[in-house]
Amino acid sequence: MALYMIGDVQGCDEPLGRLLDTIGFSPSRDTLFFLGDLVNRGPASLAVLERLMALGSSAQALLGNHDLHLLAVAQGVKRPHRNDTVDGILSSPRREALLDWIRQRPMALRAGGWLMVHAGVLPAWDVAQTLGLAGEVERALRGEHWQVFLQHLYGNRPDRWDDDLQGFDRLRVIVNALTRLRFCNADGVMEFDTKDSAAAAPPGFMPWFEVPGRRTAGTPVAFG
Known part of the structure; x- marks a missing residue:
C-alpha cells in the first residue's frame, strides 16, 4: 500500500489522470491525499470532483481557499472572480x-x-490543537447554519491566534491559518499581502515553517 500526497489540483483533471497513471495508482491498494484547492483556475473542476468522489475512501481531500470560495460563490456570499472556472459545477444537475x-x-x-x-x-x-481547531471549522461547515458561517468567513482580522477568541473571529483565524498562511512573524502575526515564494518574505516576517520553536517542528507537515 502506498500513500500519495498531491498539492493543488485546481481543476486540472487531465494532468491529474496522467499523474495517477505515472505512479501506477491502484484504488484497491493505495490512498491519495489531496491537500486542498481541488477546484478553480484549471478547465475541468467538475471532472476533478467527479473523479475524487468516484474513488471513495481511496481519495481523501482537504479543503483549500478555492474550495471555500466555491461554496461562498454558490451561496451568493461572494461574487465570482473574473478568472473563476467553476461554472461547470454550479450549472451541473x-x-x-x-x-x-x-x-x-x-x-x-x-x-x-x-x-x-x-x-x-x-x-x-x-x-x-491543529486537528482540534480544524474540527471546529468542520463542524461549522457541516452544521445547520453553515451559510451564516460563510457570511462571516472573510477578512484578515484578527491576524493572530489567541486561545480566548470566540465565535466567528475564532473560526476566521483558524481558516486563514489553515488555508491562506504563508508568512508570519515570531509572535505568530500573519501576513496576507505577499503572494510570492518563501524566499520573498516581507521584512519582519518569515515562512511559517521557519519560525523558531514552532510546536509542530517534530512532525512532518505536508501542505499545498
Whole structure:
C-alpha cells in the first residue's frame, strides 16, 4: 500500500489522470491525499470532483481557499472572480451533491505520521490543537447554519491566534491559518499581502515553517 500526497489540483483533471497513471495508482491498494484547492483556475473542476468522489475512501481531500470560495460563490456570499472556472459545477444537475461533498471535507488530517493542511500551521499550535481547531471549522461547515458561517468567513482580522477568541473571529483565524498562511512573524502575526515564494518574505516576517520553536517542528507537515 502506498500513500500519495498531491498539492493543488485546481481543476486540472487531465494532468491529474496522467499523474495517477505515472505512479501506477491502484484504488484497491493505495490512498491519495489531496491537500486542498481541488477546484478553480484549471478547465475541468467538475471532472476533478467527479473523479475524487468516484474513488471513495481511496481519495481523501482537504479543503483549500478555492474550495471555500466555491461554496461562498454558490451561496451568493461572494461574487465570482473574473478568472473563476467553476461554472461547470454550479450549472451541473448534481450541483447540490457536489457542494455537499465539498463541505464535508476536513480542514486538516493526520495519516502515516504526517500532518496535512492546505497552507500552514501557526507556530503556537501543536498537532493535537491543529486537528482540534480544524474540527471546529468542520463542524461549522457541516452544521445547520453553515451559510451564516460563510457570511462571516472573510477578512484578515484578527491576524493572530489567541486561545480566548470566540465565535466567528475564532473560526476566521483558524481558516486563514489553515488555508491562506504563508508568512508570519515570531509572535505568530500573519501576513496576507505577499503572494510570492518563501524566499520573498516581507521584512519582519518569515515562512511559517521557519519560525523558531514552532510546536509542530517534530512532525512532518505536508501542505499545498
